[in-house]
Structure formats: C-alpha cells, structure tokens
Amino acid sequence: MQLITCPWCGQREEIEFHYGGQAHIAYPEDPYALDDEQWAQYVFFRDNPKGPFAERWVHAAGCRRWFNALRDTVTHEFLAVHDIRAQHPLTTGTAPAAHQRKGQEVS
Structure with missing residues (x-):
C-alpha cells in the first residue's frame, strides 16, 4: 500500500484518495468561442510524460x-x-523536487 501525504491531514493510505487529472489546466476564457476540435483538445487531451508530472488529487x-x-x-x-x-x-519524497532536478519552476 502506498502512502500519500495530504497537506492538511498528513500521511494516509492511497485508498483514501482519488486522482483528479493533470494539474494546471486552465479553463478556456471563452468556451463558447471554441470550435469542436479546440474543445476536444481541452477536454480529452493531456500530457503523458515519463517522469515528474503535476497532478490533482482529492482526499x-x-x-x-x-x-x-x-x-x-x-x-x-x-x-x-x-x-x-x-x-x-x-517536498514529501526522498528525491529532490523535479524543478530542482530539471531546472524547471513548478507552480
């Protein structure tokens, strides 16, 4: 069983959490102005990197x-x-945060 650290509750078992998708995806400023292809890009297409990835989770x-x-x-x-x-x-893990390893800022 994997432990996940909640910023408010501390370490808990993974069964208490649900994945919420990629983090930092901004809602379109004017969604009615998007055509079908642009809307599909916003709704369905997400990054799939090998390595550090920003995600949303809910406890x-x-x-x-x-x-x-x-x-x-x-x-x-x-x-x-x-x-x-x-x-x-x-930082919760033993490895340094990805922005320190790769020289990237995480927001």
Missing part, C-alpha cells in the same frame, strides 16, 4: 480537500504535494 475519505502533487510516473513516488493556492510545493 476523498478524509478532509475532502483538493491538492496538487508532483508524482514520478515511472516510480509512482510522490515528489511533492501542495495546497492548490500555494506557490511552492512541500
């Missing part, structure tokens, strides 16, 4: 709050978790 069986996580898709290790409103993630 469904706990505080029921949403948070962002940086998870390595190869090892499934959670590298960082943070409140959606926070600027910088709190």
Whole structure:
C-alpha cells in the first residue's frame, strides 16, 4: 500500500484518495468561442510524460480537500504535494523536487 501525504491531514493510505487529472489546466476564457476540435483538445487531451508530472488529487475519505502533487510516473513516488493556492510545493519524497532536478519552476 502506498502512502500519500495530504497537506492538511498528513500521511494516509492511497485508498483514501482519488486522482483528479493533470494539474494546471486552465479553463478556456471563452468556451463558447471554441470550435469542436479546440474543445476536444481541452477536454480529452493531456500530457503523458515519463517522469515528474503535476497532478490533482482529492482526499476523498478524509478532509475532502483538493491538492496538487508532483508524482514520478515511472516510480509512482510522490515528489511533492501542495495546497492548490500555494506557490511552492512541500517536498514529501526522498528525491529532490523535479524543478530542482530539471531546472524547471513548478507552480
């Protein structure tokens, strides 16, 4: 069983959480102006990287709050978790956060 760290409740078993998709996907400013192809891109197409990936999670069986996580898709290790409103993630794993390893900013 994998442990996931909720920013509010601390470490809990993975069965308490639900995946919410890729993080940092902005809702279109004017969705009515999008054609079918643009709308399909927004709704269905997401990144699928090998390595660190920003995701949304909800602590469904706990505080029921949403948070962002940086998870390595190869090892499934959670590298960082943070409140959606926070600027910088709190590191939870033993590996350095991806933005430190790759020189990228995570927001």
